Amino acid sequence: MVPIIVLVPAALFCLYRALVGPSIADRAIAVDMMGVVFSAITALLALRFRLSYLLDLSIALAVISFVGALALAKFLEKRSLDD
Amino acid sequence: MISVLALLFLWMGVGFVLLGALGLARFPDLYNRMQAATKCVTLGVCGIMIGIFLRSGFNPLGVKALICAAFILLTVPVSSHALARGSLIAGVKLWKGTVKDEFTKDRGAEPIIEEEK
Numbered sequence: 359m360v361p362i363i364v365l366v367p368a369a370l371f372c373l374y375r376a377l378v379g380p381s382i383a384d385r386a387i388a389v390d391m392m393g394v395v396f397s398a399i400t401a402l403l404a405l406r407f408r409l410s411y412l413l414d415l416s417i418a419l420a421v422i423s424f425v426g427a428l429a430l431a432k433f434l435e436k437r438s439l440d441d
Numbered sequence: 442m443i444s445v446l447a448l449l450f451l452w453m454g455v456g457f458v459l460l461g462a463l464g465l466a467r468f469p470d471l472y473n474r475m476q477a478a479t480k481c482v483t484l485g486v487c488g489i490m491i492g493i494f495l496r497s498g499f500n501p502l503g504v505k506a507l508i509c510a511a512f513i514l515l516t517v518p519v520s521s522h523a524l525a526r527g528s529l530i531a532g533v534k535l536w537k538g539t540v541k542d543e544f545t546k547d548r549g550a551e552p553i554i555e556e557e558k
Contacts, residue, residue, distance in 0.1 A: 361455045361489075368462035375465050375474070383528035384471055390520060391465060391478045394513060395458060398486045401506060405493045413505035420513050427520035434527030 362402050369395045386430040393423025447495035454488025457481045470536035470555065471528055479521040486513050 376388035404412035461481025490510035542552035
């Protein structure tokens with residue numbers, strides 16, 4: 359349980375950067391990192407309570423943050439999504 | 442022995458994630474932040490997943506943790522590379538102490554560096 363409590367400030371730092379970040383890319387990278395930190399927290403919860411299906415949720419969070427970051431990167435390069 | 446190794450990997454991972462998130466909050470410009478956050482968080486989350494695998498062994502929990510570690514190791518650098526390239530093209534300013542920006546020079550433009558206050 360202790361590693362989960364220690365990881366919560368990491369997610370809060372990412373949230374701070376996502377709230378105040380001057381540019382869109384700052385917010386994008388902060389939300390991306392927050393997704394990965396949440397995936398780690400979910401995996402630790404799975405270990406703590408011995409529920410292996412929580413790790414599926416962890417993989418799904420990693421996939422969602424990856425796809426979101428790629429879509430935002432394409433948007434920043436001023437290209438369309440099917441290019 | 443294995444249990445000690447698992448705890449070592451787990452706490453190493455937690456420490457790296459915490460330091461990476463601190464860098465994300467404190468560093469001066471987008472590219473510094475991205476470098477701190479991406480590298481540290483990738484290594485840290487992979488450490489946490491390997492610790493979970495060592496802790497639980499070859500059952501569904503451990504194998505899924507290994508798969509998740511491999512996936513994160515492959516995807517987080519790709520997404521951060523794409524975001525850094527996109528923000529250089531979109532013209533996010535570099536920190537005022539920046540020395541070199543070869544990518545923008547190769548594209549035939551001037552690097553946009555933040556002015557001294």
